[in-house]
Amino acid sequence: MSRTLYVTDLDGTFLAPDATVSDESARIMRRLADSGVMVTCATARTAATVDPLLHRCGLTMPGVVMTGAAYWDFVNKAYRDVKFIAPEVVREIDEIFAGESIKPFVYTLPDAGAPLQVFHAGRTLTGAENDFVKQRDRLPLKRIHLNAVPGADSAASHILYFAMGDPDVASRIAERLYALPGCYISNYRDTYDPSLGLIEVFADKVDKASA
Numbered sequence: 001m002s003r004t005l006y007v008t009d010l011d012g013t014f015l016a017p018d019a020t021v022s023d024e025s026a027r028i029m030r031r032l033a034d035s036g037v038m039v040t041c042a043t044a045r046t047a048a049t050v051d052p053l054l055h056r057c058g059l060t061m062p063g064v065v066m067t068g069a070a071y072w073d074f075v076n077k078a079y080r081d082v083k084f085i086a087p088e089v090v091r092e093i094d095e096i097f098a099g100e101s102i103k104p105f106v107y108t109l110p111d112a113g114a115p116l117q118v119f120h121a122g123r124t125l126t127g128a129e130n131d132f133v134k135q136r137d138r139l140p141l142k143r144i145h146l147n148a149v150p151g152a153d154s155a156a157s158h159i160l161y162f163a164m165g166d167p168d169v170a171s172r173i174a175e176r177l178y179a180l181p182g183c184y185i186s187n188y189r190d191t192y193d194p195s196l197g198l199i200e201v202f203a204d205k206v207d208k209a210s211a
Contacts, residue, residue, distance in 0.1 A: 003038055007064070009208075010043040010050070012191075021053055029057035040064070042208040044200075046107070046116055047072040047079065048142035066107075067186075068211030069159050069202050078113040083203040087155035089182040093201055096176050102165035104199070105132075108150050108157040116159075118144045128164050128196055161201035164190070170197030177201060 042064035062071035071080040103122040174187035190196040
């Protein structure tokens with residue numbers, strides 16, 4: 001007998017405008033999960049925000065997180081099937097960003113059950129970067145290290161590069177990144193602040209639909 005898997009996005013879909021889960025939505029989701037319906041989420045968010053947001057929903061199916069770069073096991077609280085960027089590609093990405101004014105947040109995962117380690121090499125943060133850090137600092141499943149870079153032995157644990165800044169500069173950086181084999185690049189303007197250009201770099205063929 002075939003079964004249907006129901007998958008919802010979070011921001012702009014399941015979450016309220018203030019990026020929270022309403023009591024009614026939580027009750028509906030828990031009722032579905034408790035009755036055996038295969039229901040989960042697919043989102044660009046990391047488990048650091050997804051897990052606390054959905055803790056009342058009773059999900060038992062793994063969720064697609066980080067745009068498909070990994071699954072999050074809601075039951076065992078661990079990442080699964082993580083798609084890491086190849087170390088040789090990591091070195092090329094680092095070289096491209098090294099000469100630019102926009103510095104990325106570099107996400108690494110030393111162990112499937114450990115918190116994400118996020119590094120930012122800039123000596124100072126822009127207003128947008130500072131807001132980004134304030135919203136995510138002190139989360140149990142994420143550690144942010146400012147004015148720091150990942151250790152040389154961590155090249156095999158890179159999952160994501162995320163950068164924000166002037167849209168023209170971001171587009172120029174993205175054009176150089178597009179030429180690299182072995183990674184997936186996304187360059188777009190922020191939904192809430194169109195004056196902000198965003199760049200995401202994942203391993204090749206990472207996307208929510210494939211996950």
